[in-house]
Amino acid sequence: MEKSPVPGDTLFMGVDGGGTKCRAVLVDGQKNVIGQGEGGACNAYQSFDKAIDSILVASEKALMEAGLKAGDRDKVVVGMGLAGVNIPDVYTRVWNWQHPFKARFLMTDLHAACVAAHGGSEGAVIVAGTGSCGFAQAGDRVLKLGAHGFPFGDKGSGAWIGLQALQAVLLNFDDLGKPTMLTELIASELKADGLDIIERMHNARTGDYASLAPAVFTAAEAGDSVAIAILREGADYLSDLADRLWSINPPRMSMLGGISHKMKDWMRKDIIERMSPALQQPEHGALFYAMQEYTQSIA
Amino acid sequence: MEKSPVPGDTLFMGVDGGGTKCRAVLVDGQKNVIGQGEGGACNAYQSFDKAIDSILVASEKALMEAGLKAGDRDKVVVGMGLAGVNIPDVYTRVWNWQHPFKARFLMTDLHAACVAAHGGSEGAVIVAGTGSCGFAQAGDRVLKLGAHGFPFGDKGSGAWIGLQALQAVLLNFDDLGKPTMLTELIASELKADGLDIIERMHNARTGDYASLAPAVFTAAEAGDSVAIAILREGADYLSDLADRLWSINPPRMSMLGGISHKMKDWMRKDIIERMSPALQQPEHGALFYAMQEYTQSIA
Numbered sequence: 001m002e003k004s005p006v007p008g009d010t011l012f013m014g015v016d017g018g019g020t021k022c023r024a025v026l027v028d029g030q031k032n033v034i035g036q037g038e039g040g041a042c043n044a045y046q047s048f049d050k051a052i053d054s055i056l057v058a059s060e061k062a063l064m065e066a067g068l069k070a071g072d073r074d075k076v077v078v079g080m081g082l083a084g085v086n087i088p089d090v091y092t093r094v095w096n097w098q099h100p101f102k103a104r105f106l107m108t109d110l111h112a113a114c115v116a117a118h119g120g121s122e123g124a125v126i127v128a129g130t131g132s133c134g135f136a137q138a139g140d141r142v143l144k145l146g147a148h149g150f151p152f153g154d155k156g157s158g159a160w161i162g163l164q165a166l167q168a169v170l171l172n173f174d175d176l177g178k179p180t181m182l183t184e185l186i187a188s189e190l191k192a193d194g195l196d197i198i199e200r201m202h203n204a205r206t207g208d209y210a211s212l213a214p215a216v217f218t219a220a221e222a223g224d225s226v227a228i229a230i231l232r233e234g235a236d237y238l239s240d241l242a243d244r245l246w247s248i249n250p251p252r253m254s255m256l257g258g259i260s261h262k263m264k265d266w267m268r269k270d271i272i273e274r275m276s277p278a279l280q281q282p283e284h285g286a287l288f289y290a291m292q293e294y295t296q297s298i299a
Numbered sequence: 300m301e302k303s304p305v306p307g308d309t310l311f312m313g314v315d316g317g318g319t320k321c322r323a324v325l326v327d328g329q330k331n332v333i334g335q336g337e338g339g340a341c342n343a344y345q346s347f348d349k350a351i352d353s354i355l356v357a358s359e360k361a362l363m364e365a366g367l368k369a370g371d372r373d374k375v376v377v378g379m380g381l382a383g384v385n386i387p388d389v390y391t392r393v394w395n396w397q398h399p400f401k402a403r404f405l406m407t408d409l410h411a412a413c414v415a416a417h418g419g420s421e422g423a424v425i426v427a428g429t430g431s432c433g434f435a436q437a438g439d440r441v442l443k444l445g446a447h448g449f450p451f452g453d454k455g456s457g458a459w460i461g462l463q464a465l466q467a468v469l470l471n472f473d474d475l476g477k478p479t480m481l482t483e484l485i486a487s488e489l490k491a492d493g494l495d496i497i498e499r500m501h502n503a504r505t506g507d508y509a510s511l512a513p514a515v516f517t518a519a520e521a522g523d524s525v526a527i528a529i530l531r532e533g534a535d536y537l538s539d540l541a542d543r544l545w546s547i548n549p550p551r552m553s554m555l556g557g558i559s560h561k562m563k564d565w566m567r568k569d570i571i572e573r574m575s576p577a578l579q580q581p582e583h584g585a586l587f588y589a590m591q592e593y594t595q596s597i598a
Contacts, residue, residue: 152465166451
């Protein structure tokens with residue numbers, strides 16, 4: 001067996017930071033998982049301070065589970081896959097953070113999810129959850145699509161679907177849009193109807209919009225033409241996203257995220273038939289990346 | 300001449316409170332304007348505290364200009380036309396405010412604008428500015444449309460147009476939407492392009508979106524199909540709004556707001572030909588309402 005350039009006592013950690021929570025996994029030099037931890041919201045675009053705090057919490061919990069302490073972060077080589085660092089200014093800010101780890105590698109949460117979905121190999125992923133985005137890697141070619149943020153981006157996502165539904169309900173309320181079952185379903189979900197909806201959604205966050213998406217699936221399944229039109233437009237976008245990702249010939253493609261299963265029913269069949277299941281969780285993608293990059297950096 | 304039931308020393312004030320600023324006009328018992336004042340943003344839906352503060356500032360300035368002091372508010376019968384009070388909970392909160400005036404009458408800014416536009420008589424108005432809405436009064440019938448708030452309402456408004464433009468630019472950036480001149484125009488307006496736009500629009504407010512609307516008019520006038528489609532959709536909505544307002548037979552209709560002049564070019568000709576110019580500013584509508592209601596209340 002070839003001698004590894006990495007000292008046997010080096011610990012590796014993978015961190016997956018998303019809009020809702022942050023997960024950390026800690027392994028020893030023999031790749032045995034020795035600790036895991038979870039922290040809060042970790043989107044550095046939405047809140048830098050909160051993201052850093054969540055990374056520190058999740059990493060400390062993982063160290064504690066392994067019988068270590070927070071101060072042992074200086075023995076850990078960490079890979080971080082974080083939401084928001086696709087935006088250049090956000091990446092720079094996170095990169096300049098004076099981190100407490102032995103070494104640190106940074107990537108988008110999407111890239112980490114992609115590496116994990118394909119077991120450390122190349123491939124592509126589409127995420128349809130609260131937000132939407134796509135990522136593909138094939139040889140030297142990398143394609144990053146979407147992840148533009150709500151309300152101007154994230155087409156086909158839960159938040160986008162919720163926004164379209166609210167627009168349709170309010171147009172219907174004024175008799176300026178088509179009648180739709182969504183009026184009743186959204187009223188029931190929000191426990192408010194008509195103009196009270198506006199008060200209820202005042203300062204609503206992305207997740208609040210996404211929480212309205214299930215009503216749209218319900219209405220569409222019952223044949224409501226307004227709901228069907230919303231899902232068709234969103235699903236067509238996701239199918240187009242897949243076409244663009246396939247254009248650089250990734251070996252595999254997976255679809256991830258909270259509404260991905262539901263959206264598959266509305267996407268093009270030829271696109272869905274080519275999808276493969278995700279093999280691992282995103283934090284393992286960040287871990288794999290850290291091990292690979294660190295080994296190369298000291299070789 | 301019939302004896303007025305209103306004591307000759309009663310002062311009347313009209314307040315117009317909108318998303319950007321608040322104007323007050325003060326008249327004496329003979330309807331002579333004796334003072335005017337301006338305050339800051341006054342949308343009680345967006346911020347109750349700020350709206351109250353702006354009313355107090357504008358009313359104090361109007362009193363000072365008339366050689367009076369803030370304490371003289373207790374001699375003033377005020378009519379307030381405020382943005383946001385179309386929402387039931389917001390109306391109740393403003394209504395319950397322990398105001399310092401002799402008497403106070405409350406209406407939406409839209410209703411005040413309508414009364415003013417038609418010189419105190421009945422009629423209808425469409426507003427196309429940062430937001431969009433419609434109001435009509437004819438006999439016992441009143442129709443209030445739109446004013447639903449951004450991002451789920453306000454179709455055809457400056458903020459709505461700006462949001463559509465950003466969506467189009469970001470789709471184009473990913474090669475998932477049509478090429479459009481808006482990419483260059485919005486980049487120039489924001490001094491940012493591609494993913495930096497996302498950072499620039501982080502936590503953007505309604506007015507920030509509306510500030511992108513002029514680029515859309517520029518692109519549409521130059522023949523850009525994406526910009527033309529945005530304005531057509533917005534203008535069709537405003538034309539439909541006018542149709543609904545005409546349905547209760549108001550004697551006149553006016554179109555108000557920062558982008559109303561530009562939007563007229565894209566709306567249906569038959570709708571635009573029936574529009575009449577607004578006769579007075581909205582604060583005079585609130586003033587007229589206060590004088591009428593107070594006179595009736597003490598008669």
